[in-house]
Amino acid sequence: MFSYPVVRTSFLFLAIALAGLLVADIAITTSDPWQDLGRFFLGVATPNFFSTEGLATALLRTVSFAFVGVALGSFFGFLLSLVYHSLPVRVFCAFIRAIHELFWALIFLQFFGFHPLTGVLAIAIPYAGIFAKVYSEILEEADPEPARLLPPGTGTLSRFLFARIPDSWAQIRTYTAYRLECGLRSSAILGFVGMPTLGFYLEASFSQGLYSDAGAMLILFYVLIATLPLWVRPKLVPLYVAASPFFLGDGLPIVWGNVARFFTEDIVPAPLRNGEGMTELSAWFGDLMVNEALPGIWNTVVLTQIALVATGILSLLAFPLISRHFGGPVRRTSGHVLLVIARSTPEYILAYILLQLWGPSMLPAVVALALHNGGIIGHLIGQQTNKVQLRPDAPVGFARYSWELLPRIYRPFLAFLFYRWEIIMRETAILGILGIYTLGFYVDSAIQNIRFDRAMMLILITALLNIGVDALGRYIRRRLALQTMPTC
Known part of the structure; x- marks a missing residue:
């Protein structure tokens, strides 16, 4: 059931994501994205297995x-x-x-x-x-x-x-x-x-x-x-x-x-490798933080929060597709196929495809992360609703969704969502290799420029950021008395 802390936390994360949208780059930059998308779907519909x-x-x-x-x-x-x-x-x-x-x-x-x-x-x-x-x-x-x-x-x-x-x-x-x-x-x-x-x-x-x-x-x-x-x-x-x-x-x-x-x-920082002193090392680290780490952290956090909320919204829209409380066997089978495709496609591959079709921005990353993780959580929550027994006179349609099922699965839903928060952060960072300005972009740039000391420091910062988000997710689950380790 809903409680004030749960509702307050949900609206807080929603507000953070909306604020992130104001500063995020989510533009479509290709000249004709829908034509490119149509050609892609035509390619999927006419696969060439022998080329x-x-x-x-x-x-x-x-x-x-x-x-x-x-x-x-x-x-x-x-x-x-x-x-x-x-x-x-x-x-x-x-x-x-x-x-x-x-x-x-x-x-x-x-x-x-x-x-x-x-x-x-x-x-x-x-x-x-x-x-x-x-x-x-x-x-x-x-x-x-x-x-x-x-x-x-x-x-x-x-x-x-x-x-x-x-x-x-x-x-x-x-x-x-x-x-x-x-x-x-x-x-x-x-x-x-x-x-x-x-x-x-x-x-x-x-x-x-x-x-x-x-x-x-x-x-x-x-x-x-x-x-x-x-x-x-x-x-x-x-x-x-x-x-x-x-x-x-x-x-x-x-x-x-x-x-x-x-x-x-x-991987030894350049000032130490060259025998320079602490002044040069401090300047090297400061330049790394100001020009690469902090911009990468900012974009990684913004993109993660938008993708997290988008994942939650998509999960809540997706679980009725496989729930026995909505529609018949044909609809549920179609829903299962859609969710299998969504959760089976790696975020990186999906983001790469969308970047080719829409151009470089955060939008392909948000959609890729939301589809993949939303498919996973939507499947898990849909399976949970199949175990729920409703009264014979239970309402149907949207009333069944909003008054009967959503209050019963919302807390497990939040547990799954916060459990995947750190996973979304990991994927957000690595999507920078595709050209999005998250931490992965600066890691890849440093490696391309054969500056492995800077790359390793940025990877270390990425790991610490992920560990911090994982710890924060566990803290929120404990405070809200959510299930600590959701069962898959």
Whole structure:
């Protein structure tokens, strides 16, 4: 039910987003955006599945990078979850998951080059931090009763293996399967920084105006995601994980001297590297903050807040599409298809497409973030409404929506929304690589200019900003007595 703190918080975030719209750049700059959009949809409706020779290889490598990266992330995440109660471990995990996969890829590209290790580590490292957090919460919520039934003198390891793991296994398996779907999206967008996955060919097709080719790639990706339950069976997962490293492709040999130089010289702030004093270091840091960090932070925060509220509005409009309390089976099936497409399309790919059609501004980023995250939350809330039992004489239409269902799901809706706040912030920062003036834009510019010291400092600032938003989201959920960890 609604309460004054919940309503007040909702209107506060709405007011912040409206204020952000006043200062945000949301213009459409292309000469004929609707004609371009029409050509794109025509390309999707008339896909060309046989034009790109490397498409099958790209799909195979997209899957392979996802399996290897997620497998490594889940393995090390599980080990970290066992000691997650330690403050240093929690801080470490929060830091590595706060840096987006594309930022990790940009870092590793500087010394590993286009080696498969770049893509694998770019997925595995942030996912290890995510897995550690979620696995630890799942293990903590395990029923303690089975452990009490074990014989006296049973060791700690035996208690863990025979009591806690069996009780938590279903949730661990479900969440890991969900992260595999996320891993496929992460693997696909690695192509935008040069890795041989689906995003590489998608970007090439768009840059040449080959919309039918791009449409074919998107359709294949949707089919890949939608059919996951059919081909990813528990008994086959070990086989997939064992075979995937052999399909990652080859790369140039790693020059370990470049790795050492990157960490000992390249990322060291220029004044320290040149033997200058604290005065020069202070001037270097001040220039970085004034000309790059602060503008990037401002645009990242503004875009995040607009996208967060847009996500919320879209979620509330979307959940009736799959709710059994509105319409019949045909409408719900159509709604499921629309939400699957929305949540299966990575924000980065969707923003890239819209930028090509509408021109550079914040508008494509807002729409991309809102569609993807709104599809996810709309699906989860719609599923919750299907469990709600209404009276036979319950009102219909808008009255049913506003008086019967919305008050019952609004608090879970806010819990999901604030839980995804930090995720929206991470994506907002990385969208700067596409030319939007968020922190990712300045990171990418520094790397292009071979100023790795500035790039690493900006990535650190991005991570701290994400950690701060995550902490603020948890604080708001606690104050409003919302569910701390929404169940997917």
